Amino acid sequence: MLKGQKRENMPTDSKVNGIHHRTGAPVVNASTIGEVIAVTSGDGVLRLFQADRDSLAFAIHEGVILSMARESRSWLTGGEDGRFLRVSMEGEVEEIASFGSKWVDCVAADGEHFACSSGKMVYVWSPDRSQPELLEHQSTIGGLAFNTKRKQLAASHYGGVTIWTRRGNRWTKSVLAYKGYHSSVTFSPDGKFVVSTMQENAVHGWRLSDSADFAMSPYPAKINSIAWAGNNPYLVTSGANEVVCWPFKGKDGPMGKYPICVAERKQIVSCVEGFPNVNALLAGFHDGTVVLTEIKHESIPVVLRDAKDVEVTAIAVTETGSDLLIGDAEGEILWFKMQ
Amino acid sequence: MNMNAQVPVTVLTGFLGAGKTTLLNRILTEQHGRRYAVIVNEFGEEGIDNDLVVDVDEEVFEMNNGCICCTVRGDLIRILSGLMKRADKLDAIIVETTGLADPAPVAQTFFVDQEVADHTKLDAIVTIVDAVHLELQLDEHHEAEEQIAFADVVLLNKTDLVDPAILGRVEARIKKINPYAKIRRTTSCTLPLDEILGLDAFSLDRITEFEPDFLESDHDHEHDDDITSISLTSETALDYDKFEEWFSTLLRTRGQNILRSKGILDFQGMEKRYVFQGVHMLMDGSPMDDWPTGGRRASKIVFIGRDLESMRLQEGFDACKVA
Numbered sequence: 221m222l223k224g225q226k227r228e229n230m231p232t233d234s235k236v237n238g239i240h241h242r243t244g245a246p247v248v249n250a251s252t253i254g255e256v257i258a259v260t261s262g263d264g265v266l267r268l269f270q271a272d273r274d275s276l277a278f279a280i281h282e283g284v285i286l287s288m289a290r291e292s293r294s295w296l297t298g299g300e301d302g303r304f305l306r307v308s309m310e311g312e313v314e315e316i317a318s319f320g321s322k323w324v325d326c327v328a329a330d331g332e333h334f335a336c337s338s339g340k341m342v343y344v345w346s347p348d349r350s351q352p353e354l355l356e357h358q359s360t361i362g363g364l365a366f367n368t369k370r371k372q373l374a375a376s377h378y379g380g381v382t383i384w385t386r387r388g389n390r391w392t393k394s395v396l397a398y399k400g401y402h403s404s405v406t407f408s409p410d411g412k413f414v415v416s417t418m419q420e421n422a423v424h425g426w427r428l429s430d431s432a433d434f435a436m437s438p439y440p441a442k443i444n445s446i447a448w449a450g451n452n453p454y455l456v457t458s459g460a461n462e463v464v465c466w467p468f469k470g471k472d473g474p475m476g477k478y479p480i481c482v483a484e485r486k487q488i489v490s491c492v493e494g495f496p497n498v499n500a501l502l503a504g505f506h507d508g509t510v511v512l513t514e515i516k517h518e519s520i521p522v523v524l525r526d527a528k529d530v531e532v533t534a535i536a537v538t539e540t541g542s543d544l545l546i547g548d549a550e551g552e553i554l555w556f557k558m559q
Numbered sequence: 560m561n562m563n564a565q566v567p568v569t570v571l572t573g574f575l576g577a578g579k580t581t582l583l584n585r586i587l588t589e590q591h592g593r594r595y596a597v598i599v600n601e602f603g604e605e606g607i608d609n610d611l612v613v614d615v616d617e618e619v620f621e622m623n624n625g626c627i628c629c630t631v632r633g634d635l636i637r638i639l640s641g642l643m644k645r646a647d648k649l650d651a652i653i654v655e656t657t658g659l660a661d662p663a664p665v666a667q668t669f670f671v672d673q674e675v676a677d678h679t680k681l682d683a684i685v686t687i688v689d690a691v692h693l694e695l696q697l698d699e700h701h702e703a704e705e706q707i708a709f710a711d712v713v714l715l716n717k718t719d720l721v722d723p724a725i726l727g728r729v730e731a732r733i734k735k736i737n738p739y740a741k742i743r744r745t746t747s748c749t750l751p752l753d754e755i756l757g758l759d760a761f762s763l764d765r766i767t768e769f770e771p772d773f774l775e776s777d778h779d780h781e782h783d784d785d786i787t788s789i790s791l792t793s794e795t796a797l798d799y800d801k802f803e804e805w806f807s808t809l810l811r812t813r814g815q816n817i818l819r820s821k822g823i824l825d826f827q828g829m830e831k832r833y834v835f836q837g838v839h840m841l842m843d844g845s846p847m848d849d850w851p852t853g854g855r856r857a858s859k860i861v862f863i864g865r866d867l868e869s870m871r872l873q874e875g876f877d878a879c880k881v882a
Contacts, residue, residue, distance in 0.1 A: 224717075244646045245644075245646030246643075248644055261646070262644035262645050262646045263646035284645055300613075300641060300645075321612065321613070322727050323638075323641065358618075359614065367615060378620050399621070400623035401633050419620070419633070419672070420622060441673060442672075442674060
């Protein structure tokens with residue numbers, strides 16, 4: 221047994237097809253590798269879930285696990301304790317770096333490189349170097365993402381998004397400027413667009429070929445969760461009382477097109493995730509409701525979990541779509557077998 | 560455990576050397592049985608080592624929303640959001656600002672960011688001033704004046720190092736800038752923590768409680784270029800539509816010079832007291848509780864800011880009275 225590892229015997233109760241775990245700390249993130257889902261919480265614990273097995277819990281950070289990203293067979297995590305860690309699918313923990321009293325706000329990986337941010341600095345590790353390269357920015361980093369199609373790394377911050385492109389063995393910089401704070405960033409699956417969420421209740425996008433930019437707004441609330449879903453693909457977003465799905469097909473992406481809006485309810489959407497291999501998405505709401513819906517006009521959502529007055533903070537699905545995990549702000553984790 | 564309760568946030572301002580670190584160390588080391596997280600900036604006077612201390616770079620962001628003086632503390636939005644994910648419940652959060660910081664962006668963060676407002680609430684702005692150096696600092700740095708103007712409580716510290724005549728002069732100067740702040744004389748920041756924490760000074764339903772003579776007192780204002788205050792009263796009820804029109808135009812056009820505003824208003828046809836609180840162009844107001852039975856109904860509004868004389872406040876306010 222590794223230090224901090226324990227096989228969990230938490231109080232659970234079985235609902236229809238579901239197993240409930242109560243952890244006592246807000247769920248922060250969930251991430252899938254194959255048929256295993258890793259969940260991180262505000263008490264520094266990472267839990268591994270898999271169908272028909274006991275969940276495993278590993279106390280890896282002191283305090284909140286702020287960020288998480290997947291590699292091919294491991295997860296990267298960043299914490300309030302200033303540590304940047306790698307956790308294998310077996311729960312083995314490797315400390316990559318430690319930043320003392322500064323938080324590790326963001327982490328990202330593309331299979332070849334991996335990176336984290338602490339304050340204004342991004343640290344990138346490459347296979348041909350033993351030490352990380354330091355990339356400095358004008359303000360604290362809100363989001364980090366790799367573009368696997370173009371060997372690029374995006375860092376979002378106040379005033380826009382910086383795109384770092386790997387040329388030879390160094391990173392060269394270009395800035396996509398747009399006023400306001402950009403709190404997270406992601407590349408489209410084809411690598412042609414970069415999109416950021418903003419403090420100002422908006423999503424902003426750029427086409428990388430010519431830096432043409434477009435605003436996707438307004439939203440009634442801040443957008444804390446975005447994901448790529450469906451066959452278009454769509455950028456699916458929280459922050460409204462329905463899931464707003466922006467089409468990114470073709471060379472113009474969503475420019476000049478209307479979004480598809482699904483799963484309308486009275487509450488604001490707090491968490492979204494694509495459902496693998498089908499044109500559907502999962503949406504969690506501020507009141508705890510979770511629905512599954514097709515991404516098409518007038519689709520009828522299926523309620524997977526009823527309201528319980530606690531915000532949904534994480535949703536993940538296994539790669540085959542057989543099992544589903546939901547986490548909330550009060551620390552409840554629901555493992556759910558899809559029929 | 561109620562995870563939905565708002566955690567109070569106290570903002571601690573003051574110049575370098577005034578005693579912020581002394582006070583923070585007291586808060587972190589005293590046996591008070593409470594859990595306080597402290598957010599300090601990298602230019603702090605000396606290091607404080609504690610697992611509940613978060614080290615940040617102060618970052619003031621302009622919002623891209625057309626409001627020119629709408630600035631927020633971006634680092635605070637990020638850190639507060641992170642702290643709210645902790646498993647253990649915090650009793651309070653204390654934010655230390657850099658010596659020369661303008662308190663407005665910190666206060667405005669709580670008006671602008673809905674998530675911050677949902678999970679935390681601005682409790683009070685506490686400004687520590689050094690009795691020995693304050694006069695010189697006020698003459699040389701406009702930030703010293705702003706920190707006093709924004710304060711709910713001013714800790715007049717190091718009183719043992721100046722003679723009583725000077726102390727009286729310094730205190731008068733503080734009152735001239737901000738007659739509504741409570742002044743606490745201290746040496747080495749020694750005072751009960753409940754005089755600076757848990758004051759609820761920014762809560763609308765505490766405005767009358769925090770300032771018991773709010774409706775009674777009337778402070779004269781001085782005519783000069785410095786920060787001053789003006790209070791306006793009316794025994795005649797006000798017309799809501801006229802007030803709304805005048806006040807929103809005032810904040811929109813002159814909000815940069817109005818640092819803080821608050822008021823209790825008697826609107827014709829409204830049974831409850833209307834209470835509001837503002838920072839620069841942002842304000843938060845709503846009808847609160849009933850007027851005391853048998854007591855007089857009156858409106859009072861106070862402004863702290865620069866160049867208030869040119870805003871023709873009395874004239875604008877008088878025009879809102881029901882004819």
